[in-house]
Amino acid sequence: MPSPQPSAMPSAMPSATVAVVVPAKDEADRIGATVAALRSLPVTDLVVVVDDGSSDGTARLARDAGAVVVAHARNRGKAAAMATGARAVAAHEAASPRPGTGPRPLLFVDADLGATAAATAPLTGPVLAGEADMTIAVLPQQATAGGGRGLVVGLARRGTLAAAGWSPQQPLSGMRCLTRPAFEAAQPLARGWGVETALTIDLLRAGHRVAEVPCELHHRVTGTDLRAQLHRAAQYRDVALALVRRGAAGALVPARRSGG
Secondary structure, three states: OOOOOOOOOOOOEOOOOEEEEEEEOOOOOOHHHHHHHHHOOOOEEEEEEEEEOOOOOHHHHHHHOOOEEEEEOOOOOHHHHHHHHHHHHHHHHHHOOOOOEOOOOEEEOOHHHHHHHHHHHHHHHHHHOOOOOEEEEEOOOOOOOOOOOOHHHHHHHHHHHHHHOOOOOOOOOOOEEEOHHHHHHOOOOOOHHHHHHHHHHHHHHOOOOEEEEEOOOOOOOOOOOHHHHHHHHHHHHHHHHHHHOOOOHHHHOOOOOOOO
């Protein structure tokens, strides 16, 4: 077997900073505080907010807080917003290259975290240090209890275990930091709300290192009204579709407990 040939160009040094991507839909009440908190992180030098068809002042307030804002004319869903944000980061890097430095890892953050968004910092350390390819935030118990019964979380957890041999604590967590090669390995992203579950499965299957990291984050908890129930139904649909497409349809039926 021939010896590997040395690269013609020296390898770029790993990035010392991350780029943040914040998908946002009608988050005018919290987006300013979220962006300000993210920009305060020493390892953050670029915050991109993707306004996913908002009807309020989300885009203006994000821009006023110092974010780069890109917008969808209509709501296209979380996965599409994440992809748009990643492309915006790549475009920024192409326009303002950093010679000798590799592309920034991507830190995805939900728009409704407000000032607690600063607590996403622990996600960046393992990725910047080369110890993990993707980190996932594990949130503490929230101040207000949610209105769900854990059906979507249970489905995502069972599906991840069935498809990739790992049972995450919080499989739907939207706060994640990952290297650009890891992000590219997960393309195309699963649709809508199935994106987080699919990201975990796809990266684990590809041999990437995934770790959960506790973060003191607090967000708006989904309630029990009709809108909340419809949201959870959409989540379930998208997670189920992502699992079926990854050969884990069996996870849609919970295992029966044996009688005693």
